[in-house]
Amino acid sequence: MMTISSAISKSLLADHSQFIGIDLGGTQLRAACLDKDGTILGQKRLPTDTENGPDGVLAQISALIAEVRTNDCRGIGIGIPGTFSALNGTVLNIPALDGWKNYPLAQHLQKEIVLPVWLENDAKVAAIGEGKIGAARDCRNFVYATISTGIGGGVFVDGNLLRGAQGLAGEIGHTRIADASAVCSCGKTGCWESVASGTALAKKMTAAIAANPNGILASLVSDRPPSGRDLPAAIAMGDEDAIRILAEEAFFLGAGFVNLQHFYAPERIVMGGGVSALLPLLHDDIKAVMKDRLLPGFNLAEVVRATLEDAAGVVGAAFFARAMAEAGQLSHGR
Numbered sequence: 001m002m003t004i005s006s007a008i009s010k011s012l013l014a015d016h017s018q019f020i021g022i023d024l025g026g027t028q029l030r031a032a033c034l035d036k037d038g039t040i041l042g043q044k045r046l047p048t049d050t051e052n053g054p055d056g057v058l059a060q061i062s063a064l065i066a067e068v069r070t071n072d073c074r075g076i077g078i079g080i081p082g083t084f085s086a087l088n089g090t091v092l093n094i095p096a097l098d099g100w101k102n103y104p105l106a107q108h109l110q111k112e113i114v115l116p117v118w119l120e121n122d123a124k125v126a127a128i129g130e131g132k133i134g135a136a137r138d139c140r141n142f143v144y145a146t147i148s149t150g151i152g153g154g155v156f157v158d159g160n161l162l163r164g165a166q167g168l169a170g171e172i173g174h175t176r177i178a179d180a181s182a183v184c185s186c187g188k189t190g191c192w193e194s195v196a197s198g199t200a201l202a203k204k205m206t207a208a209i210a211a212n213p214n215g216i217l218a219s220l221v222s223d224r225p226p227s228g229r230d231l232p233a234a235i236a237m238g239d240e241d242a243i244r245i246l247a248e249e250a251f252f253l254g255a256g257f258v259n260l261q262h263f264y265a266p267e268r269i270v271m272g273g274g275v276s277a278l279l280p281l282l283h284d285d286i287k288a289v290m291k292d293r294l295l296p297g298f299n300l301a302e303v304v305r306a307t308l309e310d311a312a313g314v315v316g317a318a319f320f321a322r323a324m325a326e327a328g329q330l331s332h333g334r
């Protein structure tokens with residue numbers, strides 16, 4: 001254990017060294033082994049074990065690593081959808097998974113696989129991936145915003161990922177944006193996430209269907225839960241609820257993005273998550289809201305869709321692990 005507890009020397013990080021990225025999601029668990037250019041050499045995925053607590057997921061992660069690991073693998077990066085301590089690699093809380101309270105994930109995993117393990121927030125990891133080989137690969141100032149079940153973010157300023165105290169910078173979803181709204185996942189009201197996430201979109205659609213059970217939206221969705229994916233068809237058929245809900249989404253996304261521009265002055269906002277599939281329909285209205293609110297002197301940031309899609313997590317986690325190793329950072333599993 002002592003040998004991998006210490007920083008890896010640069011001599012071990014030859015060009016052919018490889019790193020494994022793990023995307024720990026509430027429904028899917030993925031692993032991929034990448035070379036220095038970001039080429040995926042092997043990847044595997046499993047439905048996340050939600051029955052057996054963190055020990056069950058740890059066993060799954062070990063099994064996935066065993067399948068994708070190469071002889072030149074030098075470390076593991078894991079994107080965590082919750083809070084953790086980078087001091088000792090303990091996951092403090094994962095809201096989407098039962099039993100993940102104060103679980104020493106990095107230590108346990110390092111004991112099993114005998115490689116250094118580093119943890120990072122899942123949205124930051126995706127931002128790293130988009131910045132390396134995705135939609136922001138040519139951009140030093142960008143914000144990655146994932147508009148999904150919630151809203152998360154990763155902020156790059158002058159080419160550096162903002163981490164801040166306890167590594168918690170970038171919780172953009174819980175910035176206040178509305179006077180009132182449904183209760184947010186954090187328990188407060190008015191958060192950006194509570195009005196603009198995919199969850200908020202689905203809630204508005206459910207309400208519209210209940211109010212208009214014979215409408216176009218209701219007939220399209222039938223008896224399953226609605227999602228943003230249903231909006232383009234409903235809009236094409238002229239459904240007024242769908243048109244209104246999409247316009248509200250564009251307004252709140254534009255308002256949130258212009259806040260990001262005033263905070264961080266990005267040149268580009270990279271939109272990820274399920275709602276980003278609607279960007280072609282939303283784009284012009286988002287830009288109009290941003291333009292209306294942006295202070296004089298700012299150039300309007302581009303708003304583009306993330307390009308790595310569901311690979312952003314594993315790709316970013318592997319690049320993150322490589323960066324930690326190159327910087328001589330101690331394993332979080334020490």
Ligand SMILES: [Zn+2]
Pocket residue numbers: 173174184185186187188191193194
């Ligand atoms: Zn909130």
